[in-house]
Amino acid sequence: MSALLEVDGLTKRFGGLVAVKDIGFSIKGGEILGLIGPNGSGKSTVMKCIMGIEKPNAGTVKLEGINVAGWPTHRIARQGVGIVFQHSRPLQRQTILEHIKLALLPDNLLMLFTDHNVSRRAEEIAARVGLAKVMHRLPRTLPFADLRRLELAKAIARNPKVVLIDEPFAGLTKAEVADFSNLIGSFRAEGHAVLLVDHNVKSVAALVDRALAMYLGEYVADGTAEEVMRNETVRAVYLGGKIETAARPEREGKGRPPLLDVRNVGVLYGKAQALDDVSIHVGEGEFVSVVGLNGAGKTTLFNAISGLVPSSGAVTWKGEAIGGMTPAKIARMGIVQCPETRELFGDMSVRENLDLGGQHLPVAETQRQLQWLFELFPILHSRQGQVARTLSGGEQQMLAIARALMMKPKLLILDEPTLGLAPVILEQLSKALEKLRQTTDITVLLGEQNVTFALPHADRVYVLEHAHIVWEGDPARFAEEAGTGYL
Amino acid sequence: MIRSRTFQLVVPALLVLALLPFGVGGYILGLLIPAFYMAVFAMSWDLLFGFAGEVNFGPSFLIGIGAYTAALLNHYYATPIPLCLAAGAFAAVIAGVVLAVPALRLTGPYFGLVTLVAVLMLQNILVLFAGITGGEIGLDLPDVLAISDTTNYYYALVFMTISGAILFGLSRSPVGLILQASGQNAVEAAALGFNVAKHKLAAFCISAFFSGLAGAMLIFYMGTVSVGTVVDIAVGVNVIIAAVLGGRRTIIGAAFGAIFLIGAGELLRPLGQLSTFVVSAVALVVILFFPGGFMGRLLQTGGRE
Numbered sequence: 001m002s003a004l005l006e007v008d009g010l011t012k013r014f015g016g017l018v019a020v021k022d023i024g025f026s027i028k029g030g031e032i033l034g035l036i037g038p039n040g041s042g043k044s045t046v047m048k049c050i051m052g053i054e055k056p057n058a059g060t061v062k063l064e065g066i067n068v069a070g071w072p073t074h075r076i077a078r079q080g081v082g083i084v085f086q087h088s089r090p091l092q093r094q095t096i097l098e099h100i101k102l103a104l105l106p107d108n109l110l111m112l113f114t115d116h117n118v119s120r121r122a123e124e125i126a127a128r129v130g131l132a133k134v135m136h137r138l139p140r141t142l143p144f145a146d147l148r149r150l151e152l153a154k155a156i157a158r159n160p161k162v163v164l165i166d167e168p169f170a171g172l173t174k175a176e177v178a179d180f181s182n183l184i185g186s187f188r189a190e191g192h193a194v195l196l197v198d199h200n201v202k203s204v205a206a207l208v209d210r211a212l213a214m215y216l217g218e219y220v221a222d223g224t225a226e227e228v229m230r231n232e233t234v235r236a237v238y239l240g241g242k243i244e245t246a247a248r249p250e251r252e253g254k255g256r257p258p259l260l261d262v263r264n265v266g267v268l269y270g271k272a273q274a275l276d277d278v279s280i281h282v283g284e285g286e287f288v289s290v291v292g293l294n295g296a297g298k299t300t301l302f303n304a305i306s307g308l309v310p311s312s313g314a315v316t317w318k319g320e321a322i323g324g325m326t327p328a329k330i331a332r333m334g335i336v337q338c339p340e341t342r343e344l345f346g347d348m349s350v351r352e353n354l355d356l357g358g359q360h361l362p363v364a365e366t367q368r369q370l371q372w373l374f375e376l377f378p379i380l381h382s383r384q385g386q387v388a389r390t391l392s393g394g395e396q397q398m399l400a401i402a403r404a405l406m407m408k409p410k411l412l413i414l415d416e417p418t419l420g421l422a423p424v425i426l427e428q429l430s431k432a433l434e435k436l437r438q439t440t441d442i443t444v445l446l447g448e449q450n451v452t453f454a455l456p457h458a459d460r461v462y463v464l465e466h467a468h469i470v471w472e473g474d475p476a477r478f479a480e481e482a483g484t485g486y487l
Numbered sequence: 488m489i490r491s492r493t494f495q496l497v498v499p500a501l502l503v504l505a506l507l508p509f510g511v512g513g514y515i516l517g518l519l520i521p522a523f524y525m526a527v528f529a530m531s532w533d534l535l536f537g538f539a540g541e542v543n544f545g546p547s548f549l550i551g552i553g554a555y556t557a558a559l560l561n562h563y564y565a566t567p568i569p570l571c572l573a574a575g576a577f578a579a580v581i582a583g584v585v586l587a588v589p590a591l592r593l594t595g596p597y598f599g600l601v602t603l604v605a606v607l608m609l610q611n612i613l614v615l616f617a618g619i620t621g622g623e624i625g626l627d628l629p630d631v632l633a634i635s636d637t638t639n640y641y642y643a644l645v646f647m648t649i650s651g652a653i654l655f656g657l658s659r660s661p662v663g664l665i666l667q668a669s670g671q672n673a674v675e676a677a678a679l680g681f682n683v684a685k686h687k688l689a690a691f692c693i694s695a696f697f698s699g700l701a702g703a704m705l706i707f708y709m710g711t712v713s714v715g716t717v718v719d720i721a722v723g724v725n726v727i728i729a730a731v732l733g734g735r736r737t738i739i740g741a742a743f744g745a746i747f748l749i750g751a752g753e754l755l756r757p758l759g760q761l762s763t764f765v766v767s768a769v770a771l772v773v774i775l776f777f778p779g780g781f782m783g784r785l786l787q788t789g790g791r792e
Contacts, residue, residue, distance in 0.1 A: 073677035112660040
């Protein structure tokens with residue numbers, strides 16, 4: 001049987017950033033391919049290029065031999081591609097059944113009355129995905145898993161030849177994962193070609209026929225799930241090579257009440273439990289790393305500390321409860337977050353970005369601080385006049401950290417600083433962090449999915465998995481106790 | 488259908504309105520007639536904002552094109568009223584397409600800004616060519632719809648009812664569903680195979696048709712056309728307030744909001760200049776604290792909690 005979907009030489013650039021570089025694969029009817037890669041590897045972009053949501057710069061996307069690359073999304077959809085989005089944003093006033101009917105409607109302006117066949121078919125689909133009991137309810141009254149079921153139902157309704165599924169199991173419980181695996185398996189049984197996009201091989205290994213791993217937009221490996229998991233490069237990408245740790249002498253601050261104390265914190269995003277009963281503490285002068293795969297809840301944890309998302313539980317800063325304070329007030333108390341998205345002022349120069357960070361400092365102090373930062377990140381010194389938007393990803397990250405340091409934080413929260421950075425840049429960043437740690441008594445809370453980057457600097461490590469803290473301990477013990485099962 | 492909340496609210500209300508001329512004098516009728524036309528403006532606007540998800544800051548562009556096309560034909564060529572009305576509605580649709588085709592390619596607030604600029608340009612042109620259009624003073628029309636208040640009242644009521652029924656029916660049809668999906672999440676709608684631009688453009692044309700037709704009918708009721716009554720930004724702002732006040736995504740709510748707005752303005756007339764302030768304040772409170780509008784909760788259909 002020939003391939004239903006054939007992707008060849010697919011390339012997508014965003015400005016100077018090459019998000020996808022020369023990716024190719026094919027999927028036959030009745031086959032499931034897993035597209036695997038860490039955050040920022042370009043796998044979602046590949047999916048968007050197939051669906052026509054992004055237009056590829058080069059390459060072909062052939063659907064039963066017809067090249068659809070560059071077509072508008074609705075034509076690709078009608079050609080036989082369906083997508084199951086990770087985040088469902090259903091219409092608020094329509095019932096579940098109406099959503100399924102919507103997916104069954106043809107693209108026609110003159111359809112003023114609902115066809116009875118459409119209603120009957122919609123009910124059948126609702127029953128198949130397990131929504132029969134709730135089909136007359138509004139989406140907002142339903143739990144998260146049911147909304148994901150609705151997304152699958154819509155894909156079934158379109159009956160596409162090729163189904164693209166973005167992170168099928170994110171935010172689901174074990175029982176629900178089994179349920180969804182069966183539904184996705186039924187696509188295969190019916191002869192559809194399925195592309196599963198996910199962060200790690202493990203979660204989809206049981207389901208996929210083959211897997212293809214990507215990193216930084218490029219092909220890394222492909223084969224069966226086991227072959228991909230055994231691949232040296234894949235292991236390096238996820239686990240890093242050899243994990244090095246550099247413990248530093250115990251600080252005097254230990255034993256005192258912790259600077260930051262997070263107790264039993266929980267966060268809900270709509271129906272999804274993003275953080276569940278998480279407790280961590282950070283002592284003065286300590287360097288603490290929180291490692292976890294993308295979607296584990298790291299950013300949510302940091303946002304809960306910074307007051308950016310409402311949370312249950314208690315967050316205490318120097319013995320004072322800060323839960324419920326505004327983000328601005330929390331920042332003024334000395335907790336400065338350097339977000340994963342960097343949030344630089346893109347149209348301002350490097351120097352202006354830094355000056356803004358040091359707004360509240362006296363002039364002489366600003367100068368001293370700048371001097372120190374330029375020693376820490378020499379590249380920024382030579383780039384002072386350059387507009388921040390035009391910096392490379394690594395330079396932008398350094399600027400983001402430098403700007404946060406300009407505010408003289410008591411606690412610096414670094415969220416995924418390695419996101420989308422090349423290995424060379426990682427090394428520079430790693431050196432700067434080590435220098436920061438050895439020469440100052442700054443307190444740092446680092447969130448990372450890149451273990452190699454997170455461990456060397458850490459005094460203590462937490463592992464966050466599916467909204468829970470599953471391990472806490474010394475970085476030296478990480479490899480043997482928590483390292484396996486991380487791939 | 489008989490059991491639906493909308494039906495139970497709208498039918499008695501229409502019955503009361505239909506019997507009104509037997510009980511009240513010309514003053515009340517004279518107040519309600521422009522309110523009914525305003526109701527059509529607001530309902531057409533809600534189809535765009537509530538369903539297609541596009542904020543049209545220039546509803547008076549479409550209204551004004553319809554009104555002035557009809558007025559100029561009638562004033563200079565003595566074209567019969569039915570032809571003027573058809574021409575007005577047609578011109579509004581054409582102008583709507585010319586405006587919407589490039590504007591709908593923009594996203595975010597830019598569509599709204601384009602529509603706003605369109606109104607200002609129309610207003611400018613009308614004032615610049617005062618020799619033809621009558622400028623700010625306006626034009627007198629040789630013909631009027633009817634002399635009698637009661638007849639005018641029924642014209643307006645029937646027109647509002649039919650327009651409302653069509654717009655409401657459309658919003659509840661499968662096409663309305665596709666339109667709502669396009670408005671709320673264009674990417675997802677396209678991924679389901681719907682040509683989002685086509686559906687939005689169709690909605691814009693329908694909105695333009697009813698706005699233009701209502702604008703043309705309004706001036707034949709008043710016997711005169713002027714920038715201040717059908718084109719000015721303030722007219723458009725009132726339409727928007729009426730629709731939001733009445734309840735977004737309900738169509739019927741927009742009509743209610745329009746009648747309320749004009750009625751309240753009149754009731755508060757003894758307050759002088761203050762009346763506008765009080766009505767605006769009420770509108771502000773509703774928008775801030777009940778974003779669903781008057782009818783938002785009341786008319787919510789479909790689905791059990």
